Amino acid sequence: MSSVQVRLHGLTAEFDSAEQLVQAARTVFEQGFRQIDAFTPYPVEGLPEIIGRTKSAVPLIMLIGGIAGAVIAYGMQWYAMAYYYPLNIGGRPLNSWPLFIPITFELTVLFSALAGVAGFLFLSRLPCVHHPVFSVPGFERVSTDQFFLWIEATDPLFDERSVRHLFERLEARTITEVRGK
Amino acid sequence: MPETKLLEEEIVKSSNLPHLLVRPGETLESASAKISGIVLTGKHPPFWWVSFGIGFILLMGFLYGTIILFMIGVGIWGINIPVAWGFAIVNFVWWIGIGHAGTFISAILLLLAQKWRNSINRLAEAMTLFAVACAGMFPLLHLGRPWTFFWILPYPNTMGLWPQFRSPLVWDVFAVCTYFTVSLIFWYTGLIPDLATMRDRARTRFAKIGFGILSLGWRGSAIHWKHYQTVYLILAGLSTPLVLSVHSVVSADFAVAVLPGWHTTIFPPFFVAGAIYSGFAMVLNIMIPLRYVYRLESLITERHLNCMANVMLVTGLMVGYGYVMETFTSWYSGDIFEQYMVINRSIGPYGWVYWFLILVNIVIPQLLWIRKIRTNPVSLFFVALSINVGMWLERFVIIIVSLHRDFLPSSWGIFAPTGWDWLILFGSIGLFCSLVFLFVRFLPMIPIFEVKEIIVERQEEAA
DSSP states (O other): TTTTTOOEEEEEESSSSHHHHHHHHHHHHHTOOOEEEOOOOOOOTHHHHHOOOOOOOOHHHHHHHHHHHHHHHHHHHHHHIIIIIISSSSSOOOOOOOEEEEEEEEEEHHHHHEEEHHHHHTTTTTTOOOOGGSSSSTTTGGGOOOOEEEEEETTTTHHOOOHHHHHTTOOOOOEEEEEEO | OOOHHHHHHHHHHHOOOOGGSSTTTTOOHHHHHHHHHHHHOOOHHHHHHHHHHHHHHHHHHHHHHHHHHHHHOGGGGSSSSSSOOHHHHHHHHHHHTTTTTHHHHIIHHHHTTTTGGTHHHHHHHHHHHHHHHHHHHHHHHSSSSSGGGGGGOOOOOOOOOOOTTTSSSHHHHHHHHHHHHHHHHHHHHHHHHHHHHHHHOOOOOHHHHHHHTTTTEEEEEEHHHHHHHHHHHHHHHHHHHHHHHHHHHHHHHHHHHOOOTTTTTTHHHHHHHHHHHHHHHHHHHHHHHHHTTTTOTTTTTTTHHHHHHHHHHHHHHHHHHHHHHHHHHHOOOOOOOHHHHHHHHHTTTTTTHHHHHHHOOOOOGGGGGGGHHOOOOOOHHHHHHHHHHHHHHHHHHHIIIHSSOOOOOGGGGOOOOOOHHHHHHHHHHHHHHHHHHHHHHHOOOSOHHHHHHHHHHHHHHOO
8 A cells, every 4th residue: 555645634632521622622722733623522612712713604694694585575575566566455555564574584584594504514614525534543433422633734833743742742542643645 | 330330220319300301320422322223223112113104094094185185176175155264274273383392492492591402302393394394285285276386486477476475375485484494404403413423323334324425524523513503503593583473474364354253463472372382282292102112211301391391381371361361352342243253152053162172272281280290201191182182173263163153144154074174184193293203213313412411511510
């Protein structure tokens, strides 16, 4: 196999508990690494902030989706009922806005929700059914009860030997090189 | 080893079980194994086959009934003038009401930080989807010409026509479609991390690939969790008014009409309370047997049953208040048609239905004041069943009893359901049960990662 050129994607460190992982993530971030990620079986409070992910653009995307939904819904109703095919029903106003509110509300929610889920998937770069970390032995436990920290080789500070040394110092249970094409 | 086992038993005995959300002894591994095992081991108790079998037979009945309906027309039902809205609309309102519990549990209780929602929200949400799917079919079946159903949607057409956006019937289409879509994506978003757990624990190649694709490559990354939690929370925030809007819009179908018994301003909140009432009853009717058969008592505890029973008690009292206010308003209105409606409702040809409704929907649920009844699965199951029957009868009373005698005695009539009415009602229950049992068979019915959060929290408290 030595003839095949395999690229080093990064290094993972495995931990048994969320506290150890949080501690390790904090140290790694303080050391200046930025191309890092942590994998946990359940959301660990504060962990995204520790690795420098303080903001999510999801709320903004959902707001834009919601506004778009409201404008489209009201615009459609106004166009159909007051402009394109006006029906005079007992002299009542054509732009009878209170009656247009239910559909405007429903479509606001619908567009916002769809935009939110699409935004979440896009920002998370999902779907992506394969990722190099899946090749790490024991990584299937991450969805049950194990915790992994990951430093990508693209990080400017990345040096295989020093990262391995750092992980050892953090008392990682296992340290794995992630190699692939 | 026996010593530790003894110690554990001691802890189980001494701790106050009814107050726990997860019984002692559950770990991250055991909870994952227990929940995913139901799907992955592929071994199902006879209960599953019997229940699914009955559901499937009823579903075939539904199929037969709808085929005959499409061939011959709505004349096979008992509907006629003046009762042109029959079982189809009763069933529609009943099912859509049942479909309220899931999103209520998932969204409103999430915002209220009610931890007990965590083990039950998945099943309740799935139930919501299936109930809304059942509900969504009835207005179409009810159309005399179901093949033209899309005329109610706004789309550019050669007739140059638009739907009447000022009509609650059109709002209904938007409300139900939005509710179904948002519930579906909310449910699926909640499933993604668990689908990854299933993928990682799967043994067979088929399951690995299937769950691998469905989980979209979820790997529990902190960055993903960040976006995930944000979107989930906002979806919950959006779903909260949505849940309240759906049955309000359904109630507007009635309240906007001038018919005595329909034309009342109390309808939107009254319908929403009734919807949550029947929704929780259905969740209990499904969850109590499943919890027993799949040995999930350590994850769905007496505390959960108690909490759900409390919600039923509260919403049931709201519904009772609705009945009282309807009667009071009729008298207070001074309108003879309104007053006659109440008299006819209680001592007219369908008077017995009304009193039976009061019995099963208001009187029997008062048993829930007793704590023993709330925490005993068997008694709770029967109270919930009574509520489900009661809420169906409520819609029967609202729709059919109000329609059969309106203003002019010369236009009064009597509605009697035919066998086809009953076949399609029970057939829709078959469709619902088939879907629920297929869900239990193929997807994790308890949110694994949310249960883990509770377990970790408890461990931290203990430490």
